Amino acid sequence: MTRVVLLGSSPGPDTAPTGLRLAALPGTPTVGERLRSQILSLDPQPAAIEPGDTAAALRALAEVAESTTDNLLLLPDNSIVHDELIYQITKAKRAALALVAKEPRPEDAPDDEPVPIEEAEPEIGERTLEGLLVRVRAGKSRVISVGTAQLAVTRPNTVLLGPLHLQAKHLPVLAETCRELAELTHLFGQEDDLVQLVVFGLVRKGVSVGIRGRRDLFYRRVTTQEEANEAGAEISGMDEDRARLNNAVKGADGFFTTYFVSTYSRFIARWAAHRGLTPNQVTLISIALGVAAAACFATGERVWMVAGGVLIYFAFVFDCVDGQVARYARKFGVLGAWLDATFDRFKEYVVFAGLAVGYVVSGHSDDIWILALVALSLQSVRHLLDFSFGISNRRKPPSPLPTTPLDAPSDVGLRKALEKRKIERSTGIRGVLRMWTRAGRYRAVHWARKMVVFPIGERFAVIAITAAFFDAQVTFLTMVIWGSVAACYTLAGRLMRSLAS
Template sequence: MTRVVLLGSLPGPDTAPTGLRLAALAGSPTVGERLNAQLLSLDPRPAVIERSDLAAELLALAEVAESATENLFVIPADSVIHDELIYQITKAKRGALALVAKEPRPAADEVREELAPIDEAEPEIGERSLEGLMVRARVGKSRVISVGSAHHAVTRPNAILLGPLHLNARHAPVLAEACRELAGLAHLFGPDDDLLQIIVFALVRKGVSVGIRGRRDLFYRRIFTQAEATEAATEMSGMDEDRARLNNAVKGADGFFTTYFVSTYSRFIARWAARRGLTPNQVTLISIALGVAAAGCFATGERLWMVAGGILIYFAFVFDCVDGQVARYARKFGVLGAWLDATFDRFKEYVVFAGLAIGFAVSGQGDVWTLALIALGLQSVRHLLDFSFGVANRRKPPGQLPTLALSAPDDRDLRKALERRKIERSGGLRGVLKMWTKAGKFRAVHWARKMIVFPIGERFAAIAITAALFDARVTFLTLVIWGSLAAVYTFTGRLMRSLA
């Protein structure tokens, strides 16, 4: 469950801008009616911070945050947004995530005043506007660096905070404390300072890492006039939200084989299955059946059946991807499904090992059971290490960012503290890990790192290709050699991360 907080006037047909009508959308709802309907699945009774003086709004928000036991989703009441964007923001794993829009970069031929390097730039009160909001935030590649206001100067502002903010429940006490402190400083803020911007300003200065994301192929806009409402509805109706939802059903961190040889079309199978009422668990059963059939083909030891087994194990993996994509596309998640998927991934792999070993013996080529057991043991150890490291990593407290007093007139001290933190973290093991992370910007290195860990897509591909073209001995040698390299690489990396 998520606690929804609406910032602004109480939505209703007589309250501007929430009463403005979106004529181009089905049913011609008002801004408020549409947003209320979208948020019902998250919170049937959202908290409403009615528009009044800033101190009263901040104190009301502090009360909501103090009583919150769930994650908070804070959104202005004058928002027009795609359902899929709400879903993506609220399901993000970041402890805090804000939707931002960066200032467009000037064209190459546009004359620009020479700017000093960022570390030499003087803080400023941002006076530029974008989409009706003041450009008073500095964002980096992944998070908000600093936020300013009519009183608080920020170094080289380059973005606006559009509106939606998702906050993990662990940060709710920080938000409550910050809002109460801000209420006493309300006189420092100007009429053009947006409440959402002020909230993020406080969180950042309190040391909360606020991640960022853009709209990408989805729609979000704050509405202030009927002309903007009409324009927003027209633009939104021309966008393919379903395609964005389908693309989002594919995990972004998949390996090379999965990305280029499965996900290019498996998403369309997932949409077809979801629209016909197939559940993720039913798709998982199809994957299991194909895996068992592949093992049966391998167990014959005959070349034609080995090729058939290779084809079947490939499609077993395809449907293994499809079940997760159906779950994400149709938003049908369950503990049973997650358990089945994780458990039977291993089952399919190990039953195929048995089929290959049996087929090798049946064909009179010898005994590869020792190699099969080594491959099975190696994979079991790797899965155990993956699981245990994941559990330990989730228990690790997040790194503390520098803080700054809310009354400080600019962000100089904050940026200096961030620079010192960066220098401190650039030495030793942290420096090596950071350098290796940066190397990932090169495409070849990125995919090499994905493949060396021997993820499930590459394992199933290796089994399918080597079994179809060669024999079980080659398959097991490939699994053992590649798996050993992957185990050494993964263990070394995780040991370094644990010690850094």
């Protein structure tokens, strides 16, 4: 469940922008009517905070944070936004996430900034972007610092568009921060946005506030009928369903899955979802194809081995489709997650058995069973290590960020603390891990790292190709050799991360 707080329109003239009509949309709803219908599934009775008195608004927000145990979504009430964007923001893994827009880099700007960020002088941001003052410094993944009308920020480059999602664990900090900010309103200006002030306080309290852009979705605040007309026309001309479909595909898949499956599997997922197929039903199709592939491999005949390779490929395709259907249709369940995780292993192991049987019945030595058991055991141990590391990693508390007083005149102290933290985390094992992470910016290294861990897509591709063109012995040798390299690589990485924490 998510508690929604609608923030009164700020900054901007008090012209009741929620009553503006969106003539370009079906039914010509008002901005307020459309937004309330969109958040109905999240919170049937959203809290509302009126604009005007900043101190009163901050105290009201503190009361809301103290009165709920649910996640919190702050949303300006003059927002025009895609449903899919609201969904993505509220379902993100980040404990705190803000929607932002970064200033576009001038085309004639030099490749390097003229002054290193650590040497730049803090400033009171006076530039505007989309009607908001640029008073936020953001990095690649999170907000670094925020300023106000009287508190300077170093080289601001971003505006907070409005939506801010906080998981329940941050609500005590939010309540405390809002009450403290309410006593410091003399340091703010009328043009300081309420969301900006909240993020300002959270960041100075050491909360990591992640960022994301609109990407292929729409968000805008409106304060006049002209802006509402423009926004309505723009949003009506965008294909939200296509964006939703694209977002149903995992962004961190392996090379084979990305280029040989996800390029078209999303369209199968949409077809299945529109015809009422559930993710669990798609999972059963995948299981059936996997068992059929094993049966083909068990014959040992070349034509059936080729057929088995085709079937195991499509078993993997539908294994991807079931998750895409779940994300596209927003149908999630514990049973589905269990089926997906369990029967991925089942398909793999039953195919191992089919390959071994086919190798023996075609007149080869039954020593193949030794290779099959080695491949199965290696894969089982890898899955056990993956599961145990994931559990322990989730229990590890995040590394704390530095804090600074809310009334500090600039972010210099905060930035010095961040620089010190960066230096400390750039030595020893942490330094090696940091360098390896940064190397992932290069495309070749990125995909090499994806493939070396031998993800499920690459495993099913190896089975399909080697079984179709060679025999089970080649399949198992490839699985064992590549799997061993992957096991050594991942084990070394996890040991280093454990020692660095």
